Amino acid sequence: MAKQSSKTISKAATPVNLQVRETKKIMLYTQKNAETQIDIGKQTRIGENVTFGPSCKTISIGFGCFLGRDLYIDVEHLTIGDYTTIHHGGIIHGIETSIGHNCWFGHYCIIDSLGGLTRIGNNVGAGAHSQLWSHMKFGDMLAGCRWNSSGSLILEDDVWLVGHSITGPIKAAKRSMLMTGSVAVKDLEENHIYSGSPAKDITAHLGLQFDDPDLEQRQKNFASLKAQYAKETGLSVEAFLDVSSFDPVTANVTQFNLMERTYRPRYTQDEYGFMRFLLYDRAKFVPVN
Structure with missing residues (x-):
């Protein structure tokens, strides 16, 4: 963990x-x-x-x-x-x-x-x-x-x-x-x-509980979720990025790996609000260091 x-x-x-x-x-x-x-x-x-x-x-x-x-x-x-x-x-x-x-x-x-x-x-x-x-x-x-x-x-x-x-x-x-x-x-x-x-x-x-959408579909869905959150809250979503690998030196943004369903947390108030919006049925990401 x-x-x-x-x-x-x-x-x-x-x-x-x-x-x-x-x-x-x-x-x-x-x-x-x-x-x-x-x-x-x-x-x-x-x-x-x-x-x-x-x-x-x-x-x-x-x-x-x-x-x-x-x-x-x-x-x-x-x-x-x-x-x-x-x-x-x-x-x-x-x-x-x-x-x-x-x-x-x-x-x-x-x-x-x-x-x-x-x-x-x-x-x-x-x-x-x-x-x-x-x-x-x-x-x-x-x-x-x-x-x-x-x-x-x-x-x-x-x-x-x-x-x-x-x-x-x-x-x-x-x-x-x-x-x-x-x-x-x-x-x-x-x-x-x-x-x-x-x-x-x-x-x-x-049928199965899960299908397996490809990266392109996940990126499209993630962009749609960010747009919905911005519309509902009036807050910026520029700090939430989807990446293929985590960059440890990138500051002031939360990085999400959509295929691995992981993210690099900052534990900030804006991140907290976005994560609560995603949970529990829109998207789930597991924290990594």
């Missing part, structure tokens, strides 16, 4: 009032363990009644994120990349959870890592009321119950759980898609679409 901008670090007793100068937004959360290391990126907003539970040891939240109200987070180690949104009422618990950049979770989602590790890549979406499980256990093993499993849950880049979706400790390959109300108990193949309980591959009926 790319290096993030400077952050505000908290190691304090509950509750915590945290003033972030860049957003002029008061963030109020409860910290059950005074030893928890909490590292919060600039331009990140946290809603009311967010709780970091007693199991939390290290929490790192990137630039420009949003955590909605009434979240309960009780995972030993949690890392969240830039521009990730987790809406209200969700639960994150377990041992180790890693969430990438530009992810979006609807309200009342559950993200579990009691199985050991839950790793969620970049640009991953999970609709409201989705449940991501790394373990399945309850039945009496002494009495002969055969159902007891735990392990890593891996969602690779651009996975989309449309909503009310449930996964077990599986691997969802990049760009795979799970339709509304589906239950995935087996691995999902790259760029395939699944539906049902248990989920079955329906790609032959619906």
Whole structure:
């Protein structure tokens, strides 16, 4: 994960009032363990009644994120990349959870890592009321119950759980898609679409989630997005350039590589506004140094 901008670090007793100068937004959360290391990126907003539970040891939240109200987070180690949104009422618990950049979770989602590790890549979406499980256990093993499993849950880049979706400790390959109300108990193949309980591959009926536009088409679409942003906001878009490779000495512009879907961030206010305009369904770019 790319290096993030400077952050505000908290190691304090509950509750915590945290003033972030860049957003002029008061963030109020409860910290059950005074030893928890909490590292919060600039331009990140946290809603009311967010709780970091007693199991939390290290929490790192990137630039420009949003955590909605009434979240309960009780995972030993949690890392969240830039521009990730987790809406209200969700639960994150377990041992180790890693969430990438530009992810979006609807309200009342559950993200579990009691199985050991839950790793969620970049640009991953999970609709409201989705449940991501790394373990399945309850039945009496002494009495002969055969159902007891735990392990890593891996969602690779651009996975989309449309909503009310449930996964077990599986691997969802990049760009795979799970339709509304589906239950995935087996691995999902790259760029395939699944539906049902248990989920079955329906790609032959619906096609792939992603096509692969060429550079010319991407440049045309990116120029159109910049023009739309300029029209809606009245702001200049001259600082947003598409490039084939990054120039480390170029200042005062944000460089975007359209084929690799990466950008070289400056973490400025104008860039922040443009990135928020792009997310989450127009375009997603992952930061690189």
